[in-house]
Amino acid sequence: MAISEAEAVIMEVLWGRSPRSAEEILAEVGEQQNWQEGTVKSLLNRLLTKKAVKAERDGRRYLYSPKLTREQYISQESKGLLDRLFEGRVAPLVAHFSEQRKLSKRDIAELRTLLRKLDDDQS
Known part of the structure; x- marks a missing residue:
């Protein structure tokens, strides 16, 4: 399932707290996104x-809740990124980011810890 950037904004609101009405979603993100009620309802x-x-119907309005979890979304988006740009390989992704942005000592330590854990799991 492909979720657009605009749809992801709606999902973030619902992952934060749900159920929510279209009006509540609009109140939270409408001004910063420059969206009207019709835009929010269309995205929903x-x-x-x-x-x-x-x-779910609640009187004269609907209340919306996520069926897709944030974890499922992150998993599918990251897999898509790896597949599209790095032929499904993680090492070129990490190399790319390390070339584009200086990795902090904390980032490097976390990567080392992750690699050790992965190595231990395969032993």
């Missing part, structure tokens, strides 16, 4: 079609 309808969210 796209997410409903993709089955990323569910809607």
Whole structure:
């Protein structure tokens, strides 16, 4: 399931707290995104079609909740990035980021810890 950047903004709101109405979502992100109510409702309808969210009737309005977890989203997005740009390989991704941004000592220590753990798991 492909989630656009705009749809991801809606998902972040719902992952933060749900269920939420379209009006509540608009109140949280509408001004910073320069969105109107119609935009939020359109994005919610796209997410409903993709089955990323569910809607429950609450009187005259609907309350929306995520069906797709944040972890599932991160997993599919990172796999897509690896597949599209790095032929599914992690090492070229890390090399690219280390060339583009200086890795902090903390980043390097975390990578070393991760590599040791992966090495231990394979032993």
